[in-house]
Amino acid sequence: MVTIAEPLIHQYDVPGPRYTSYPPVPSWSSDFPAERWTDALRAVPSQDPFALYAHFPFCATRCLYCGCNAIPTQRRDKVDAYLDDVAHELALLTDALGWGRPVHQMHWGGGTPNLLTGAQTERALRLLTDAFRFEPGAELSVECDPRVVTDGQLQHLRSLGFSRVSFGVQDLDDHVQRAIGRIQPVALVRDVVQQARRAGFAQINLDLIYGLPHQTRASVDATIDEVLALHPDRIASFGYAHLPNQRAHQRAIPLEALPGTVDRVELFRHIVDRFTDAGYAWIGFDHFARQDDPLAVAQREGRLHRNFMGYTTETGPHLLGIGMSSISEVNGVFAQNAATLGEWRERVQAGALPLVRGHVLTDDDRLRGGLIKQLLCNLELPRASVPESLAPALDALEATARDGLVTVQSERVAVTELGRYFLRNLCLPFDAYLPPRTTDRVFSRTL
Ligand code: SF4
The missing domain is CATH 3.80.30.20 (tm_1862 like domain)
Known part of the structure; x- marks a missing residue:
């Protein structure tokens, strides 16, 4: 049984897609x-x-x-x-x-x-x-x-x-x-x-x-x-x-x-x-x-x-x-x-x-959509599957390790049990279509 700290919930409580498709x-x-x-x-x-x-x-x-x-x-x-x-x-x-x-x-x-x-x-x-x-x-x-x-x-x-x-x-x-x-x-x-x-x-x-x-x-x-x-x-x-x-x-x-x-x-x-x-x-x-x-x-x-x-x-x-x-x-x-x-x-x-x-779908959509699907379905991302152009997104995903949501290993980033409660959030860095925060009423909250 994991413990989910309250500040973490507030930090990650944002609107976001359920990713039944990307985009x-x-x-x-x-x-x-x-x-x-x-x-x-x-x-x-x-x-x-x-x-x-x-x-x-x-x-x-x-x-x-x-x-x-x-x-x-x-x-x-x-x-x-x-x-x-x-x-x-x-x-x-x-x-x-x-x-x-x-x-x-x-x-x-x-x-x-x-x-x-x-x-x-x-x-x-x-x-x-x-x-x-x-x-x-x-x-x-x-x-x-x-x-x-x-x-x-x-x-x-x-x-x-x-x-x-x-x-x-x-x-x-x-x-x-x-x-x-x-x-x-x-x-x-x-x-x-x-x-x-x-x-x-x-x-x-x-x-x-x-x-x-x-x-x-x-x-x-x-x-x-x-x-x-x-x-x-x-x-x-x-x-x-x-x-x-x-x-x-x-x-x-x-x-x-x-x-x-x-x-x-x-x-x-x-x-x-x-x-x-x-x-x-x-x-x-x-x-x-x-x-x-x-x-x-x-x-x-x-x-x-x-x-x-x-x-x-x-x-x-x-x-x-x-x-x-x-x-x-x-x-x-x-x-x-x-x-x-x-x-x-x-x-x-x-x-x-x-x-x-x-x-x-563009090539970029297929790439990002494939990575999002990897996270949502396989709960991990092989680092080799992320090209240099998406390094900032990978960095953002890896940064969630400080909150215990992923573990960063030499060949992959793996979602932890705690991270599964924030799975939609972990996909957001790879989404090139997110609307600006002020107009983002189209999506439900991720949590
Ligand atoms: S109105 Fe009720 S039964 Fe009909 S689709 Fe909506 S939730 Fe389902």
């Missing part, structure tokens, strides 16, 4: 020519497999802490209209790519993908399987909201080939749940996890959030006890990002009930202790996985990867995002779809790929 999305150009994206799609060799991300933005209600691109609705016909537009987008993509490109992995996120009815789920899957050729053994994963999922729905998703399910648990304390507008009793979570097991899901992930209003060490302990009793394969523990200027609904969260930064860090340190004591491997900075889970194996073998979906074993060069706000990377070209339903819909209905931002 981060806010640095991409909003004046990105669609032809550049189409050219990138056309240039993909025909045998190259894709990972797909499909975004389903609708939710039954809006949780007050939500940081996703979500649309609360009770109307299922909105989903039908959305699927009509997904069909338009897929037609545009396949115009550029050709039909039947191989897919080896697909994830459905949201929003709440399990808000779709059975018929809508089948239609959505058919649209995708008609456009792409899914390889035998392709991994299909889906996010489900425990409050609206049913036993029959889990069996249906499993029968369609989904094998990994992620349930948003967040926190199981009543007081916290009321403050974040998400009531989800422990018994309900227990039931849906058991239903998912009975339905035959091979992998079950549970997502938690720390830094929520009214969370205490005792309340977090109680949540962890329940989570451990459910034996998930993976657990994500995300820090709550309070950005009320960007997400107006978060203003309903009582500011005075939010733990301060020191308490947040202490909560997370406790979470790390509890899950690692229980035998889970700590992955990167915010995930935990059973020792035999592919994510833990990949980290041990230095094959861990990070992309728009977070930590992954996926190493392919092409990730296609489908649906409003989704993000893609193909051959070193990034693209983001319009983040509002209206704009995304207008574009696909007009026969235009709906991207609103994009970026073509």
